[in-house]
Amino acid sequence: MACRDTVGRARRTCIQWEATQRARCAAWRTVWTQRCTAWATEWEQRCTQWRTVTERQCDRWEEERTRECADWIIIFRWICLAWTWVSTWVCRAWSWVTSTVCDVWTWVTTQVCRTWVWIGSLVCDLWVLVTTFVCRLWVFVLDTWCTLWCAVRRLFAPTEFSEGRSECIYGWTSRYRAEFDLERCHLQITLRIRLNPDADVSATALATQQAVWETAIENAWSGQFALVLTDGTCSCGRVTVAVDVQFVTSNEHHTVRVRSGSGRADMTNWYVTSTGGTAAHESGHMFGNADEYADSNCPGRTVTSDGSIMQSSQTGTVKARHYDSFARWLSNRTCCDYAAR
Amino acid sequence: MAASQDRDAAAAETRLTIEVGDPLSDEGLTRVALDGAGEFSAELIRKGPSPRADQYKAAEPIGPVRGRMPAPQALDLIRRSQQFAWGRAFPSRPGIPDEAVVVWRLEQPGGETRFWKAWLRDVEQDSVAGPVLDALRRQLAELSNDRLYL
Numbered sequence: 216m217a218c219r220d221t222v223g224r225a226r227r228t229c230i231q232w233e234a235t236q237r238a239r240c241a242a243w244r245t246v247w248t249q250r251c252t253a254w255a256t257e258w259e260q261r262c263t264q265w266r267t268v269t270e271r272q273c274d275r276w277e278e279e280r281t282r283e284c285a286d287w288i289i290i291f292r293w294i295c296l297a298w299t300w301v302s303t304w305v306c307r308a309w310s311w312v313t314s315t316v317c318d319v320w321t322w323v324t325t326q327v328c329r330t331w332v333w334i335g336s337l338v339c340d341l342w343v344l345v346t347t348f349v350c351r352l353w354v355f356v357l358d359t360w361c362t363l364w365c366a367v368r369r370l371f372a373p374t375e376f377s378e379g380r381s382e383c384i385y386g387w388t389s390r391y392r393a394e395f396d397l398e399r400c401h402l403q404i405t406l407r408i409r410l411n412p413d414a415d416v417s418a419t420a421l422a423t424q425q426a427v428w429e430t431a432i433e434n435a436w437s438g439q440f441a442l443v444l445t446d447g448t449c450s451c452g453r454v455t456v457a458v459d460v461q462f463v464t465s466n467e468h469h470t471v472r473v474r475s476g477s478g479r480a481d482m483t484n485w486y487v488t489s490t491g492g493t494a495a496h497e498s499g500h501m502f503g504n505a506d507e508y509a510d511s512n513c514p515g516r517t518v519t520s521d522g523s524i525m526q527s528s529q530t531g532t533v534k535a536r537h538y539d540s541f542a543r544w545l546s547n548r549t550c551c552d553y554a555a556r
Numbered sequence: 557m558a559a560s561q562d563r564d565a566a567a568a569e570t571r572l573t574i575e576v577g578d579p580l581s582d583e584g585l586t587r588v589a590l591d592g593a594g595e596f597s598a599e600l601i602r603k604g605p606s607p608r609a610d611q612y613k614a615a616e617p618i619g620p621v622r623g624r625m626p627a628p629q630a631l632d633l634i635r636r637s638q639q640f641a642w643g644r645a646f647p648s649r650p651g652i653p654d655e656a657v658v659v660w661r662l663e664q665p666g667g668e669t670r671f672w673k674a675w676l677r678d679v680e681q682d683s684v685a686g687p688v689l690d691a692l693r694r695q696l697a698e699l700s701n702d703r704l705y706l
Contacts, residue, residue, distance in 0.1 A: 381650060382653075385651045387650070387652060476705070477697075478706070479576065479654070479676065480654065481655040481656070482652050482653045482655075484655075484677070500653040505653070506654065508582055510581060512578070528582060
């Protein structure tokens with residue numbers, strides 16, 4: 216996963232997390248506010264009902280006692296009426312006290328409930344705030360790391376590319392110029408070779424071979440594969456590759472001694488009779504590729520048999536793996552992952 | 557005088573062999589042998605790592621080459637070869653990709669055999685071995701019509 220994508224995903228996750236948590240807090244607050252309101256309403260109704268019932272009982276008590284007192288003789292009637300008045304007063308006092316206790320209970324429990332809602336909401340909001348902050352801090356750290364990582368990767372993809380290579384008992388430096396055209400999604404590779412002919416190599420023979428070698432290298436290496444985006448968000452999903460060979464007298468990437476006659480060519484020693492296939496094979500080393508043929512000095516070497524140019528210079532062709540250096544360069548340059556396909 | 561004659565007699569019976577390349581590689585291994593009497597032989601040994609390479613090589617088969625070098629010249633080369641850095645360890649420097657490895661072998665009277673393994677480009681630049689290699693290359697090119705090379 217390319218780091219820019221990781222940062223983008225983390226940022227989206229944070230936003231999503233914040234929205235989800237805020238919604239959960241709001242839902243919790245709504246539910247508990249409704250519960251508190253329902254509780255208050257229910258107890259207010261109960262208290263009202265209690266007050267009404269007890270007051271009616273007191274009224275009835277007073278009516279009944281007053282009616283009974285009317286039948287009594289005068290002296291006892293006053294005593295009866297006094298008893299009725301006192302007992303009714305006690306009854307109403309009881310009604311008032313119990314109703315008031317009920318009202319107080321209703322008010323207190325409702326306040327407790329509302330305080331719980333307030334504290335709960337506060338804790339929930341704080342939780343959202345803190346976790347969102349931590350999440351955004353993590354995104355910031357990731358973003359910073361990604362920026363640094365991409366900057367470091369870019370250092371490994373200079374326009375004038377140079378990289379030490381080694382394989383078995385061989386070691387060399389791969390050098391070439393790479394220019395990425397973002398508009399055209401095109402990677403232009405330039406290989407500048409300085410040919411140092413021996414004194415006995417004629418200018419005519421050299422010029423003839425230069426043309427052969429240039430054509431052979433460019434044909435072998437240009438456009439064989441595209442570099443396809445495999446991970447990350449970059450504007451070019453498919454990048455074409457072209458190789459341009461320039462024979463120069465200065466500012467070269469590689470110096471090749473050109474010898475007369477026939478002989479065993481290597482990366483820096485060619486013969487005037489060396490074929491285009493040999494030049495294409497040797498330029499493969501200049502692009503960072505190792506040999507793929509059997510060598511008794513390198514028993515651990517991976518010997519290929521798929522018609523690779525690094526296995527058989529005369530009949531082989533460039534394979535996708537031989538673009539690895541280009542793919543790596545482009546990946547480092549763009550901070551996305553590319554592979555030859 | 558007698559000592560000089562003994563040295564010449566010993567050199568005449570000495571055999572110098574050089575092997576360049578690898579039998580498993582596309583270009584194969586070229587083996588050239590020269591003795592003090594001027595007997596010169598060369599052959600290309602290939603074990604054909606891939607059928608496609610075989611097809612390429614099979615288009616122009618190259619057999620063993622035999623010839624003679626003037627005895628004084630052969631004796632001179634043998635004497636020079638006795639000054640090689642026999643037994644020196646293979647250099648620790650990395651090779652140039654495709655750079656061939658050279659194995660020299662000197663078989664002397666009495667059965668003593670000496671070896672020297674080196675990078676081809678180092679041998680070319682060696683003040684003692686370089687001229688011997690050049691002489692063998694010229695002889696080989698002449699005898700094989702430029703079809704075999706070291």
